[in-house]
Amino acid sequence: MARLAIATRNAHKVDEIWAILESLLPHLHRDEVASALDLDAPSPVEDGVTFEANALIKARELAASTGLPALADDSGIAVDVLGGSPGVFSARWAGAHGGDAANLALLLDQLGDVPDEHRGAAFVCAAALVTPDGREFVEVGRMPGRVVRESRGAGGFGYDPIFVPDGYDVTTAELSPEDKNAISHRGAAFRAMAPHVAAVLT
């Protein structure tokens, strides 16, 4: 019987979030967590202009349609010299019909002339938890680093191949999933959210 809904249609993403929450929520079981796909829930229009707003849109819609506490996140890359863009537009940076490769290639091209000292960026994730009775929580995680000049690594997705976290020499596409979760924006946001999840499930 589902006790917690997660606003994604991607089974892999449920696994990733579960990997972060599992040790922090000993009283929750994997088969009590259901995705929007499992629950056949509708997808809302994500027209917020901040990560927090989009995460809340998704969590509110899912809580309303399922009657369960709902967890959602929205994330992207924020480049300093672009004033925080691509930001909430990360997944469609090269246009609505582009994809990861096109988005990443466009960002590299836009930053072509930018010297190393101005290539700072951060991956940002906002996680939102909304209960059917209207309680709302938001937590934001950040992973600071910089945008490099060429893609490296086959892991991860999105902008991972062109992002090197502070203190590392490799891109996040060259890290193992475990190593990435330990330092990632998504890991930080969901770890910060775990106590709220535990509280609303009590």
Added chain:
Amino acid sequence: MARLAIATRNAHKVDEIWAILESLLPHLHRDEVASALDLDAPSPVEDGVTFEANALIKARELAASTGLPALADDSGIAVDVLGGSPGVFSARWAGAHGGDAANLALLLDQLGDVPDEHRGAAFVCAAALVTPDGREFVEVGRMPGRVVRESRGAGGFGYDPIFVPDGYDVTTAELSPEDKNAISHRGAAFRAMAPHVAAVLT
């Protein structure tokens, strides 16, 4: 005999700047103003990350190579919801090999879902004046408005067809050059610069 150099290789842009300055600088004659092209001056690498920095790079280079007081500008469109991007990347937003049409189409596509109340933007122009003996002046002009959803008008260039200034119902591509100069970011920056030009030419 040239007394003032203007950092552009575009004769039309010299005319546009002259149209703004002419009435403000009665002691300067049109044939005392020379472009970087007229003077066969080299083009510097514009690797600044602000309009002000790029305008100064161009003016310093031209003053050094010609021995004349040099006037330069850098301008672009700053979209609120993109944190001021495209900004200094306006001319290459769709990549180094794109053009006006590609840049504009990409920006419209990126903003596709953004509601009207979040489509605020401004055209921004930084003008810089540098003398061979090292005096430097910077003035910034802004034209606030919003990004509309479809191109309208055949005038202007760049993002003009998708930008409506505050207080107007038409795009800047639908304004006459005179009407556009009267309210434009470039007009404001060069009008503010005129007294400095007059002073260094004395």
